Amino acid sequence: MKYRSIRVLLTILLLFPMIRAELNSGMERVSFLDRCYAGLNPIAIPAAFPLRADWKRYLPIASGLEYGVAVCAGYETETGISFETRLALGKPHKLAFVPQLHAGLLYYPWHRWEFLPHQLYCGTFLKFWDYYNTLSQIHFCNLGNSFVIGYRLPIRSFFADFRINQTTAVLSWSSLENTGIGTDWCFSPWPSFFPVIPTFTLTVGYQLKTP
Amino acid sequence: MKLLKSGLWFALLLTLFLLSCGDSDQILHSLIDISGAPIPYDESNPDQVLPVASVCLECSRDKRENLIKIENMIFRIMEEAPQTRLIVFGETTLGYYYGLDDPESYQRSVGETIPGPATAQIGSLADSFDVFIVLGMSELSGDTLYNAQVLLNPEGQIVAVHRKSGFVSEDEEAGFTRGRHATVASIDGIRIGMIICADVTSYPLTEDLVAAEIQILIHSLASLAGEFRFDATARQFNSWVIFANRYGHEGDQYSPGTCHISDPAGNVVVGGEGQERYLTYTIGVSK
Numbered sequence: 258m259k260y261r262s263i264r265v266l267l268t269i270l271l272l273f274p275m276i277r278a279e280l281n282s283g284m285e286r287v288s289f290l291d292r293c294y295a296g297l298n299p300i301a302i303p304a305a306f307p308l309r310a311d312w313k314r315y316l317p318i319a320s321g322l323e324y325g326v327a328v329c330a331g332y333e334t335e336t337g338i339s340f341e342t343r344l345a346l347g348k349p350h351k352l353a354f355v356p357q358l359h360a361g362l363l364y365y366p367w368h369r370w371e372f373l374p375h376q377l378y379c380g381t382f383l384k385f386w387d388y389y390n391t392l393s394q395i396h397f398c399n400l401g402n403s404f405v406i407g408y409r410l411p412i413r414s415f416f417a418d419f420r421i422n423q424t425t426a427v428l429s430w431s432s433l434e435n436t437g438i439g440t441d442w443c444f445s446p447w448p449s450f451f452p453v454i455p456t457f458t459l460t461v462g463y464q465l466k467t468p
Numbered sequence: 469m470k471l472l473k474s475g476l477w478f479a480l481l482l483t484l485f486l487l488s489c490g491d492s493d494q495i496l497h498s499l500i501d502i503s504g505a506p507i508p509y510d511e512s513n514p515d516q517v518l519p520v521a522s523v524c525l526e527c528s529r530d531k532r533e534n535l536i537k538i539e540n541m542i543f544r545i546m547e548e549a550p551q552t553r554l555i556v557f558g559e560t561t562l563g564y565y566y567g568l569d570d571p572e573s574y575q576r577s578v579g580e581t582i583p584g585p586a587t588a589q590i591g592s593l594a595d596s597f598d599v600f601i602v603l604g605m606s607e608l609s610g611d612t613l614y615n616a617q618v619l620l621n622p623e624g625q626i627v628a629v630h631r632k633s634g635f636v637s638e639d640e641e642a643g644f645t646r647g648r649h650a651t652v653a654s655i656d657g658i659r660i661g662m663i664i665c666a667d668v669t670s671y672p673l674t675e676d677l678v679a680a681e682i683q684i685l686i687h688s689l690a691s692l693a694g695e696f697r698f699d700a701t702a703r704q705f706n707s708w709v710i711f712a713n714r715y716g717h718e719g720d721q722y723s724p725g726t727c728h729i730s731d732p733a734g735n736v737v738v739g740g741e742g743q744e745r746y747l748t749y750t751i752g753v754s755k
Contacts, residue, residue, distance in 0.1 A: 281719075300534030317498045324500065340722040350495045351581035352673045352704060388500065392678040393706035429505040433706070436733050437755065441505035454499070 258402070291335070294338055296418065296462020298327035298345070305347040311315070317349070321458035323357060332345055337368035339378070345386075348449050357386040361405070376409045401427035401443065418460040424451070494533045501700040509733040514752025518658055518684065520554045522543045524727035526716040526744040531578045535589060535747040537601070541746060542590075546597045549748045554655055556712040557742045558688050559604040560615060561663050562586060564639060565619045565690035567719015572643035575613060579606035581646065582618050584630050591624030598622045600655050602712075604664065604688040606629070606644075615644045617664050617688050619653055628653040633668035633673065639718055640689075650676035658683050665689040668701055677705055683753040692723050695741055698734035707732055708751050 267364070297386050303324035316325070325347015333339045342358040361382030367373035381404050388397040407420035427443040447452040476699055524540055527534050538561060545552055559565060563578035578587050586605060594601045599622055607616035607629070617633035631647025632639065650673045651662040661682035667673055668687065677685070685707045702709045715725030726737030729749045738749045 275601060279701050307494065308496075313496040314498050317500060322500050322503065349498055349500050352495050352674060353501070355500055384598075386500075386503075388504070388670070389704075390703060390706070392675055395703070395706060396720060397507070399702060402503075424503075429507050431507050431733060433507075433509075433733055435510040437508040437510065439505040443505060446499045446503040446697065448697060451541040455483040 263359060263465045265445075269332075283392055288441035289332075293330065293332050294416070294462050295328065295330045296416070296460040296465035298323050298329070298343075298458060298460055300459055301325060301345060301347065305349065315319075317456070318454065319457050319459075321420070323347070323458070327357075329462065331363075333464075337365040339363040339365070339380075341380075342384075343382075346464045351393060354389045354391055356387055356389075357384065358386045361403075363405070363407070374408070376411065377387045378407050378409065380404075380405045386423070396432040397429065398431065399427050399429045401425075405458075407458075414463055414465065416460075416462055417464065418458075420458040420460070421455050422458060473648065491526055495671055495674065495704070497700050501703075502698065503696075506698050506735050507733045509731040509735055511731060511752040513754075515755045516658060517750050517752050518553055518654070518656060519549070519551045519748065519750045520556065520684075520710055521549060521554040521728045521746050521748045522710045522712045522727055522729055523557045523746045524557060524713045524725045524741075524744060525558060525561055526725075527561055527564060527714055527718070527748045528566050531586075534562050536588060538576075538590060539593060542593050542597065542599075542601065545746055545748070546599065551750075552599060552709050552748060554600040554602070554692070555746075556686050556688065556710045558712045558714045559617070559690040560606055561603060561630075561714070562605045564718045565714070566692075566721035566723075567717075568642075568644050568680075568718065571638065572613075575642040576608065576646070579608040579613055581609065582616060583626055584608075584609050587618055587620065587626060588624075591620045593624075594620045594622055595624035600627075601630070601664070602686050602688065604644075604712075612645045613643055614647060615639055615664060616647075617651075617662055617686070619660075619686075628662060630662040630664065632664040632667055634664075634668065634670045635639050636666050639666075650680070652677065652680045652682060655684075661685045661707065663687055665691065668704070674704060677707075682707045682734075684710065684751060686728045687711050689713045690723065691726060693726060694724055695728070695739060697727050699728065699736060700734060701728035702730045702732050702734040708753065710743060711739075715742075 300320040304320040323345040327345035329342035338418040345357040363378045363380035367375040367380045376434040403422045403424045409418045426442045430438045601620045607614040617630045620629040621627045623641045630651035633646045653660045659682045661677040711728045724741045726741040728736045730736045
């Protein structure tokens with residue numbers, strides 16, 4: 258009987274933060290704008306600069322293959338789901354211009370449980386990018402998906418978001434004559450170098466609602 | 469006030485965008501250049517065809533040995549694939565490219581004038597077999613040393629000489645002088661562009677060859693890189709690419725012998741690595 262009471266007490270203690278979070282969430286009312294956020298990928302900017310060969314080759318892994326100005330905007334729901342879009346406009350070098358548009362869904366599984374890493378999330382993105390050869394004026398368009406795992410660190414109204422992206426499949430087509438549509442599993446753009454190459458994204462941004 | 473804030477943000481983003489549009493003339497491929505799925509290319513109705521061979525040679529330090537190897541390779545190709553119209557060898561095939569203690573004096577020792585004994589020797593084979601041959605070699609022009617690529621026609625005459633302009637440290641250490649021009653030639657009416665290895669990083673050269681609407685790019689290399697899912701060079705120049713390389717150890721450097729032929733969409737239609745070899749393919753070009 259004594260042990261049963263202790264077990265009940267322990268269970269209540271463990272569940273208390275979750276129950277409190279659930280009760281509080283019902284009272285919280287925030288406007289649409291308060292749930293929006295916007296950010297910028299600061300690593301994408303130098304990725305487009307003329308750099309030393311090694312930096313030029315490998316820095317894009319840290320910029321999530323985004324070059325130039327890469328911005329994002331998102332909306333967080335009450336249920337721990339965020340919708341995010343990203344736009345990147347930049348030139349990896351003088352020959353190519355690569356606009357990118359990403360749209361995705363992020364889920365914070367522990368968003369109400371403060372004693373757990375509640376800013377940890379996972380998600381998936383659909384990515385479109387157009388590798389445009391500015392000399393031949395030929396487009397190489399791609400539609401791919403990626404899975405992400407990330408962590409958002411809030412700092413007052415600002416945040417820093419660290420993310421690992423893994424592309425899995427791509428569909429590609431081109432404006433080049435005599436070409437069709439190609440599809441392929443794509444865990445790495447350079448399999449002979451490494452069969453799986455995830456990329457990383459750092460986003461610094463602003464959210465109206467202070468957590 | 470809000471309008472002013474928005475304007476400032478817009479100005480900041482515009483400035484970052486303009487800053488990031490680097491105007492360097494060096495094209496350094498990164499992962500984005502090789503990202504995406506291979507795109508199928510239909511070559512079933514070409515206007516013209518050209519049977520070609522791309523050679524991956526294991527070079528020796530000794531020039532005479534290399535010339536014998538080159539001759540033997542030409543004999544072998546013309547015996548096994550007699551329809552071949554163009555044979556392409558890699559960069560500086562008269563000797564080593566890597567692993568040299570005194571690269572400048574070595575490259576001068578294996579270098580020759582163009583025309584010279586080596587071009588005469590290989591030219592006589594081009595004449596005998598009625599075939600175009602591209603040979604990478606160190607060229608001596610007076611006191612000046614070039615990393616060159618020579619195109620010999622089926623009469624054994626020199627049709628074009630390309631001198632490398634996109635240098636890596638090995639070229640600097642060997643005391644090569646940079647070439648200045650893009651090189652365009654014609655083989656049976658097909659427009660051919662010629663580049664050597666890191667020339668691929670040159671924007672002005674790319675600009676000239678794309679403007680010349682080349683149909684096939686001859687790319688001779690001494691590359692240490694492995695195979696790619698597709699050839700970004702083909703997409704860069706909008707042309708077929710004949711990628712001829714070298715194989716084996718030179719000093720402490722090892723070349724896996726990556727060698728391929730790719731279509732204008734970058735698909736490697738025939739390729740491989742891991743041995744001294746040649747690859748053949750009948751390229752079908754559209755006007």
